[in-house]
Amino acid sequence: MTVTERYREMDRQVREACEAAGRRREEVTLIAVSKTKPASDIRELAEAGVLDFGENYAKELVEKTEALALPLRWHFIGHLQTNKVRQVVGRAQMIHSVDSLHLGEAIGKESLRRGLETEILVEVNVGGEESKSGISPEELPDLLGSLREVPGIRVRGLMAIVPPVEEQDAARPYFEAMRRLLEEARREYPDLPLEHLSMGMTGDFRAAVREGSTMVRIGTAIFGERSYPNR
Numbered sequence: 718m719t720v721t722e723r724y725r726e727m728d729r730q731v732r733e734a735c736e737a738a739g740r741r742r743e744e745v746t747l748i749a750v751s752k753t754k755p756a757s758d759i760r761e762l763a764e765a766g767v768l769d770f771g772e773n774y775a776k777e778l779v780e781k782t783e784a785l786a787l788p789l790r791w792h793f794i795g796h797l798q799t800n801k802v803r804q805v806v807g808r809a810q811m812i813h814s815v816d817s818l819h820l821g822e823a824i825g826k827e828s829l830r831r832g833l834e835t836e837i838l839v840e841v842n843v844g845g846e847e848s849k850s851g852i853s854p855e856e857l858p859d860l861l862g863s864l865r866e867v868p869g870i871r872v873r874g875l876m877a878i879v880p881p882v883e884e885q886d887a888a889r890p891y892f893e894a895m896r897r898l899l900e901e902a903r904r905e906y907p908d909l910p911l912e913h914l915s916m917g918m919t920g921d922f923r924a925a926v927r928e929g930s931t932m933v934r935i936g937t938a939i940f941g942e943r944s945y946p947n948r
């Protein structure tokens with residue numbers, strides 16, 4: 718199957734997941750996670766009308782946006798170091814992986830310097846895994862309270878990567894916890910436009926859609942398995 722055929726199949730599966738959850742397909746953005754994959758794959762999808770792509774590494778984001786020069790919507794979903802912020806602001810439509818005030822401030826500062834406002838999500842380590850980035854659920858209210866004061870950024874919601882599961886249903890408690898965290902944050906900060914829950918990958922997107930995901934980030938099911946030649 719071509720990348721476009723696999724994308725269409727995934728689009729169909731997201732539609733089914735929405736129907737099963739009693740949601741409209743338009744409520745969920747399918748982000749094609751193209752990390753480690755060549756620009757030619759992205760071009761093929763772009764020609765088929767796909768707009769939303771996800772990248773994890775600043776260097777790849779720079780290389781691909783420059784090679785493609787297409788009006789796509791890039792989502793930065795990887796761990797971001799403050800010294801890479803300059804490469805990402807202005808290229809990424811949204812940065813999903815903000816997990817400190819320091820990083821939020823760096824993004825805000827660079828955005829202001831360029832006369833922009835950057836949309837961000839706060840990454841939550843909802844599974845409490847040692848190896849994952851993201852803040853703990855307990856730290857979320859304070860971080861949101863601080864980030865909302867930072868000029869140059871707009872906090873639009875939350876992002877999570879949940880522990881790997883054998884079966885999609887096993888991930889549901891984590892996604893449900895994320896949904897609750899978003900609801901609580903909305904109550905606490907009604908002035909913030911908190912609309913998004915970026916959650917769900919190839920192995921768990923159905924469960925994520927069921928629990929209210931508004932952005933699923935799908936790599937493997939669209940582009941195939943990854944190898945990491947650049948790392």
Ligand SMILES: *Cc1c(COP(=O)(O)O)cnc(C)c1O
Nearest residue numbers: 750794918919920934935936937
């Ligand atoms: C790689 C990656 C994805 C895509 O994962 P797949 O399992 O290949 O669909 C989604 N989100 C993040 C943050 C990633 O790093």
